[in-house]
Amino acid sequence: MTLVRAFPASVTFLFMLALLLGALPAIFALLVGRLVETLPAAVEGGMGSAAGGRVVTTLVWVTAVLVAREVVDGVYQVAKWDFYRRYEEYLMARVMRATLAAPRLELFEDREQAAVADKAVHIAGWEPGDLVDGWTTKWRVQAPGLASAVLVATVWPIAAVVVTAVWVLISRRLQADLHRSDLYAYGEALRHADYYSRIGQRIEWAKEVRVFGLVDWVAGRFGRQWAVILDEMWKARRVDQRSTTLLFVALAAANGGVLVLAARSAADGSLGIAGLTVLVQGLLGLAALADQDADNLIVYGSPHIPTVRELEQAVAAQSTRPAGTLVASGPAHEVRFDGVRFAYPGREEPVFDGLDLRIEAGTSLGIVGINGAGKTTLIKLLAGLEAPQAGRITVDGTDLADLDPDSWRRRVAAIFQDFVRYELPARDNIGFGSIDVRDDERIAEAAHRAGANDVLAGLPNGLDTLLSRRFPGGVDLSGGQWQRIALARAMVAVQAGARVLVLDEPTAQLDVRAEADIYDRFLDLTHGLTTIVISHRFSTVRRADRIVVLDAGRISEDGSHDELVAAGGTYARLFAKQAQRYHDAADGGDDA
Numbered sequence: 394m395t396l397v398r399a400f401p402a403s404v405t406f407l408f409m410l411a412l413l414l415g416a417l418p419a420i421f422a423l424l425v426g427r428l429v430e431t432l433p434a435a436v437e438g439g440m441g442s443a444a445g446g447r448v449v450t451t452l453v454w455v456t457a458v459l460v461a462r463e464v465v466d467g468v469y470q471v472a473k474w475d476f477y478r479r480y481e482e483y484l485m486a487r488v489m490r491a492t493l494a495a496p497r498l499e500l501f502e503d504r505e506q507a508a509v510a511d512k513a514v515h516i517a518g519w520e521p522g523d524l525v526d527g528w529t530t531k532w533r534v535q536a537p538g539l540a541s542a543v544l545v546a547t548v549w550p551i552a553a554v555v556v557t558a559v560w561v562l563i564s565r566r567l568q569a570d571l572h573r574s575d576l577y578a579y580g581e582a583l584r585h586a587d588y589y590s591r592i593g594q595r596i597e598w599a600k601e602v603r604v605f606g607l608v609d610w611v612a613g614r615f616g617r618q619w620a621v622i623l624d625e626m627w628k629a630r631r632v633d634q635r636s637t638t639l640l641f642v643a644l645a646a647a648n649g650g651v652l653v654l655a656a657r658s659a660a661d662g663s664l665g666i667a668g669l670t671v672l673v674q675g676l677l678g679l680a681a682l683a684d685q686d687a688d689n690l691i692v693y694g695s696p697h698i699p700t701v702r703e704l705e706q707a708v709a710a711q712s713t714r715p716a717g718t719l720v721a722s723g724p725a726h727e728v729r730f731d732g733v734r735f736a737y738p739g740r741e742e743p744v745f746d747g748l749d750l751r752i753e754a755g756t757s758l759g760i761v762g763i764n765g766a767g768k769t770t771l772i773k774l775l776a777g778l779e780a781p782q783a784g785r786i787t788v789d790g791t792d793l794a795d796l797d798p799d800s801w802r803r804r805v806a807a808i809f810q811d812f813v814r815y816e817l818p819a820r821d822n823i824g825f826g827s828i829d830v831r832d833d834e835r836i837a838e839a840a841h842r843a844g845a846n847d848v849l850a851g852l853p854n855g856l857d858t859l860l861s862r863r864f865p866g867g868v869d870l871s872g873g874q875w876q877r878i879a880l881a882r883a884m885v886a887v888q889a890g891a892r893v894l895v896l897d898e899p900t901a902q903l904d905v906r907a908e909a910d911i912y913d914r915f916l917d918l919t920h921g922l923t924t925i926v927i928s929h930r931f932s933t934v935r936r937a938d939r940i941v942v943l944d945a946g947r948i949s950e951d952g953s954h955d956e957l958v959a960a961g962g963t964y965a966r967l968f969a970k971q972a973q974r975y976h977d978a979a980d981g982g983d984d985a
């Protein structure tokens with residue numbers, strides 16, 4: 394139905410062509426019947442006789458049918474693949490639009506929603522046009538079957554009804570069987586198999602998989618997962634084989650009965666040779682009614698649209714709030730977390746339970762905490778990528794939930810530790826800080842601020858250089874060089890109006906001096922903005938105006954570096970430990 398609604402003209406055109414293609418073999422069978430009937434008289438009377446003339450005319454028609462079949466089939470194939478590609482684009486665009494429209498990250502983090510999203514993405518990435526291929530193949534295959542039924546009916550209507558009925562029953566039984574064994578029901582087993590195959594294919598994982606000798610393990614797991622899938626499929630297929638066998642016995646009996654009775658009628662002269670020829674060809678053609686090739690594709694393709702719809706509904710459910718207030722500028726006074734509770738979907742243990750934090754606008758804040766303390770989660774909440782389950786986050790007194798998410802995010806520039814390395818030109822990798830900035834001067838200026846000029850100077854085609862070795866002319870960068878590019882991206886966002894700048898450990902791959910240099914420069918250049926720095930290096934964090942320590946979902950310490958050191962708490966202890974390590978390393982000649 395979706396096909397008809399979305400592409401009425403293509404469906405109608407192809408359907409009509411399929412009917413025509415179905416009729417041609419039936420016409421051919423009638424012509425062969427006429428030929429067989431007329432040939433003996435033509436042989437006897439010569440080609441100049443009336444019978445000879447009829448044979449010639451029939452042969453001309455046969456040729457016309459053969460040519461027409463080739464031409465119409467050619468047009469059908471062209472139209473079918475054009476439709477296939479257009480449907481593919483339609484489906485992929487819907488999946489992409491739905492995924493990108495998700496305002497927050499639940500779609501990826503909630504187990505059920507992630508399963509729907511995975512399934513839709515899987516569909517979009519692998520033969521999404523199955524449904525078109527299936528239906529167009531089905532029409533193409535079944536139309537001659539239907540025409541054969543008409544053909545048999547012209548000779549012997551009862552035989553047509555009986556044999557057609559048995560073929561239809563067989564077709565339905567085989568279809569049901571196919572549905573039961575539908576691999577693309579995409580259960581958990583297939584999802585896991587998908588994941589194992591991706592481990593083997595992703596360039597980001599290629600190093601580790603080889604270094605740890607995981608190649609055989611991954612291949613083995615993939616094979617085992619498929620064995621589970623195939624086992625499930627065969628178990629499903631074994632159901633009800635008896636009635637299918639019985640149907641085939643009934644078919645043989647019906648065909649055999651019709652042929653015996655037809656032979657008897659031919660012997661007593663009540664059925665002519667032309668009728669017998671047409672009948673036999675028609676019986677053969679009826680088998681097309683139970684052809685399974687197209688059903689396979691339809692079974693694979695049918696869940697695509699409902700799955701995409703499910704994905705769209707899941708995303709729509711996330712964005713039911715009325716349009717929020719547009720944010721014209723950054724926070725003038727503060728961003729506050731008041732009694733914030735947040736737990737990830739499917740996790741009972743909350744990351745925050747009653748978190749209170751005031752971030753004063755125009756100052757720098759350092760966040761410290763052990764791994765898993767919730768530093769990144771706090772930033773995701775601040776950027777509106779997650780929503781608190783209790784408590785409030787306010788910007789100058791307005792609840793974040795009441796602000797327009799896009800316009801708020803334009804005020805926030807965050808570079809996460811796992812920032813994206815786009816396999817695109819350097820210009821895009823930096824310019825994505827603000828999609829409206831396409832001015833090379835501004836991009837160069839941002840690169841300068843981020844200390845990335847040297848990186849750009851080393852690129853063979855400057856800003857046009859593709860940052861990926863997987864494409865011709867592309868280059869890859871070192872971890873530290875990538876981080877400078879990511880910082881330049883943040884600087885572009887600042888140029889474009891971001892007023893809250895977050896660096897969530899994107900500089901961890903820089904050496905200590907380079908990181909300190911970047912932060913000094915960063916704090917200088919972003920003076921007057923609200924900046925948040927997350928780092929495990931105290932030498933970096935100490936430069937912030939104020940530092941908070943996150944512990945067990947709350948702020949356990951709060952103050953300037955000197956205040957926290959003087960307080961002698963966790964911060965002071967960890968700072969002393971790290972300072973001692975660097976001191977020892979420096980004594981040992983290590984640059985740390």
Ligand SMILES: Nc1ncnc2c1ncn2[C@@H]1O[C@H](COP(=O)(O)OP(=O)(O)OP(=O)(O)O)[C@@H](O)[C@H]1O
Pocket residue numbers: 502737738740744762763764765766767768769770771
């Ligand atoms: N997408 C997620 N789904 C479920 N749990 C998550 C998710 N992301 C993080 N967590 C959990 O939330 C807690 C806080 O994680 P978060 O990444 O915010 O910590 P962090 O302080 O930034 O850690 P690190 O210093 O290691 O970067 C951890 O227990 C982590 O396991």
